[in-house]
Amino acid sequence: MLHKKITFIGAGNMAGSIISGLAKSGYPADLICACAPSANNTQKLADQFSIQASQDNVTAVDWAEVIVLGVKPQMMADVCQAMVDQGADFSNKLVISIAAGISVQRLQSLLGEKAQIIRTMPNTPSLLQKGMTGLFASEQVSEEYKTFAGDLMSAVGETVWVKEESMINSVIAASGSSPAYFFLFMEAMQTKAIEMGFDPEQARLLVSQAALGSIEMVKQNPDISIGKLRENVTSKEGSTAKALDTFNELQLTEIVAKAMQAASDRGEEMEKLF
Numbered sequence: 102m103l104h105k106k107i108t109f110i111g112a113g114n115m116a117g118s119i120i121s122g123l124a125k126s127g128y129p130a131d132l133i134c135a136c137a138p139s140a141n142n143t144q145k146l147a148d149q150f151s152i153q154a155s156q157d158n159v160t161a162v163d164w165a166e167v168i169v170l171g172v173k174p175q176m177m178a179d180v181c182q183a184m185v186d187q188g189a190d191f192s193n194k195l196v197i198s199i200a201a202g203i204s205v206q207r208l209q210s211l212l213g214e215k216a217q218i219i220r221t222m223p224n225t226p227s228l229l230q231k232g233m234t235g236l237f238a239s240e241q242v243s244e245e246y247k248t249f250a251g252d253l254m255s256a257v258g259e260t261v262w263v264k265e266e267s268m269i270n271s272v273i274a275a276s277g278s279s280p281a282y283f284f285l286f287m288e289a290m291q292t293k294a295i296e297m298g299f300d301p302e303q304a305r306l307l308v309s310q311a312a313l314g315s316i317e318m319v320k321q322n323p324d325i326s327i328g329k330l331r332e333n334v335t336s337k338e339g340s341t342a343k344a345l346d347t348f349n350e351l352q353l354t355e356i357v358a359k360a361m362q363a364a365s366d367r368g369e370e371m372e373k374l375f
């Protein structure tokens with residue numbers, strides 16, 4: 102991939118994960134700058150990966166060709182407005198937003214019509230280059246910048262382009278937020294395993310190794326449906342069947358669908374609020 106100077110505005114959980122994944126992927130560290138008001142996070146990343154750290158958004162934007170917006174949705178408008186008021190010029194720069202709930206149109210009105218904006222929805226496993234990112238580009242974004250954004254996010258995991266911006270909210274539901282669902286499930290299992298007599302480390306090992314093995318089986322067998330893999334574990338009248346009956350009685354599938362819909366709805370709602 103081409104290498105361009107990238108400034109991250111915000112260096113928290115998500116931006117920090119992408120920066121770490123990028124640095125581990127071999128992206129030139131001297132072309133990455135992390136910018137946030139407090140030096141805490143930025144300096145940690147700078148010490149760990151030899152990237153640049155800054156506390157001055159405008160200078161950091163001036164320096165780079167690609168700007169990744171990684172602040173909280175609630176803060177996005179104020180942060181963008183402050184940069185523009187202080188003279189930051191986003192004309193013809195590639196602006197990659199990772200924020201939930203901020204539309205391209207909103208960003209365009211904040212940063213100016215000449216900013217080339219790509220909206221993405223990554224997730225924190227980007228840290229380990231095991232991320233999943235959905236991307237949406239408005240019509241005015243150049244092919245060069247689309248390719249760059251795709252390559253950039255591919256350096257930290259898998260990517261899917263969506264044609265409709267509204268599908269970014271579906272990406273939130275399926276992969277942006279979903280590491281938290283899997284963590285919740287594992288937490289619940291760990292809690293019960295402890296109750297059944299294991300110490301916390303053993304319980305964590307039992308649950309996480311089972312999860313890891315299951316994921317690998319899904320990944321390494323793309324031609325076998327996930328349902329079939331489930332059936333292969335489920336002996337007739339055996340113990341797995343009893344566990345699955347319990348999940349079904351309590352309507353796990355419906356619960357998951359409702360939770361995913363709630364995540365997507367909140368993304369949509371935030372687009373109106375912020």
Ligand SMILES: NC(=O)C1=CN([C@@H]2O[C@H](COP(=O)(O)OP(=O)(O)OC[C@H]3O[C@@H](n4cnc5c(N)ncnc54)[C@H](O)[C@@H]3O)[C@@H](O)[C@H]2O)C=CC1
Pocket residue numbers: 110111112113114115116117136137138139142158171172173174176180199200201202222223224225277278
């Ligand atoms: N955490 C996650 O799993 C995911 C988060 N996102 C999106 O990423 C964005 C950031 O979320 P998190 O990383 O979780 O939040 P966070 O709170 O960990 O990070 C926010 C960062 O913004 C910085 N910041 C605050 N004011 C600033 C300013 N004026 N200028 C520059 N930086 C400033 C903070 O210092 C912090 O480094 C959100 O918009 C969220 O929707 C997207 C996908 C997944």
Ligand SMILES: O=C(O)[C@@H]1CCC=N1
Pocket residue numbers: 201273277278
């Ligand atoms: O909770 C949130 O709003 C963000 C978006 C996806 C994951 N975290």
